[in-house]
Amino acid sequence: MTQDNALKIVKVEKENHDTTSIYFAGPDMERFKTRKPGQFASIRIFRDGAWSEAHPFTLSCAPGEETLRMTIKKSGAFTSTIPDIAPGTPIQCSGPYGQFCKDIGASREIVMIAGGVGITPFLSVLRHFQETGADNAILLFWANKTPDDAFAAQELEDLTQSLKLHVVHVFSRVAPAGQGAAPAFSDGRPGKISHEYGRLDQAMLLRHLVSTDASFYLCGPPSMQQAVLAELSRCGVDPGKVDKEAFISNKP
Structure with a gap:
C-alpha cells in the first residue's frame, strides 16, 4: 500500500x-x-x-x-x-x-477480567452490546494502580445504566478512605459500580461472582493473567476454560 x-x-x-x-x-x-x-x-x-x-x-x-x-x-x-x-x-x-471474545454474545452470564489497557477488547464488546441492546449479565473486574489509570470509568458507569453490567474497579495502590490497607468493596454508588483495594484475589472474586459456571474472559499483562488464573482456580473455575487474549492472528 x-x-x-x-x-x-x-x-x-x-x-x-x-x-x-x-x-x-x-x-x-x-x-x-x-x-x-x-x-x-x-x-x-x-x-x-x-x-x-x-x-x-x-x-x-x-x-x-x-x-x-x-x-x-x-x-x-x-x-x-x-x-x-x-x-x-x-x-x-x-x-x-484474533478469536478473543468469539461468540461472547451467546453467553448469558459473562465475567470479564482486565488489567490496565487490557480493558480495550471488553470496551469493544460492551460498546457492541449497547448498540445491539444485549441483555447478557456481565460482571467486569478492571484492575488498575489508581483511579487516574481507569480512563474509561465514566463511560463504564454510563453503560451500567443501559446494560446488565456490574463494574468492579480494583485499585492496587490506593487504600480506601479511613481504612488503612484493609480490603473494601462497594461504596454504595448507583449504577452497579463497586470498588476493591489491593490485588485481585480469591476473596475479592468471591465477593462478586454470582456463579463459577459463567463464561470467563481475561486480558492483561502475562504476569497478571497467570496470577488471576491461579486465583480463579482457587474459586473453582477451570483455568483451561478461561478465554485469554494472546494476540494470535487467525489469518491463513
Whole structure:
C-alpha cells in the first residue's frame, strides 16, 4: 500500500496521562465491516518519510462504527509517540485478527477480567452490546494502580445504566478512605459500580461472582493473567476454560 491510498488518522484523543485513542478511516474499509468485537489489528504509521514497524492493538470500537479506533498506552518507543500523531497522518492497518471474545454474545452470564489497557477488547464488546441492546449479565473486574489509570470509568458507569453490567474497579495502590490497607468493596454508588483495594484475589472474586459456571474472559499483562488464573482456580473455575487474549492472528 502506498502513502496515497492509505487510511488516515482523523482524530487523536487523550484518554488520560498515558493512554491515547486514535481514530482512522479511509479507503479499504470494506474488509473491516465484518469484524467481531474484541478483535485486533496491526498498524504501521507513515512519518518522517517512512513507514514504522508493524504493531498490534485491539480495535476498541464497536464493529458497527465506521471509524476504526485503537486505545493505546505508552509502554515503549513506538507507543510513546502516539499522542503526537497529527490528524491526516497516513496509517496502514492489516486485519482484523484474533478469536478473543468469539461468540461472547451467546453467553448469558459473562465475567470479564482486565488489567490496565487490557480493558480495550471488553470496551469493544460492551460498546457492541449497547448498540445491539444485549441483555447478557456481565460482571467486569478492571484492575488498575489508581483511579487516574481507569480512563474509561465514566463511560463504564454510563453503560451500567443501559446494560446488565456490574463494574468492579480494583485499585492496587490506593487504600480506601479511613481504612488503612484493609480490603473494601462497594461504596454504595448507583449504577452497579463497586470498588476493591489491593490485588485481585480469591476473596475479592468471591465477593462478586454470582456463579463459577459463567463464561470467563481475561486480558492483561502475562504476569497478571497467570496470577488471576491461579486465583480463579482457587474459586473453582477451570483455568483451561478461561478465554485469554494472546494476540494470535487467525489469518491463513
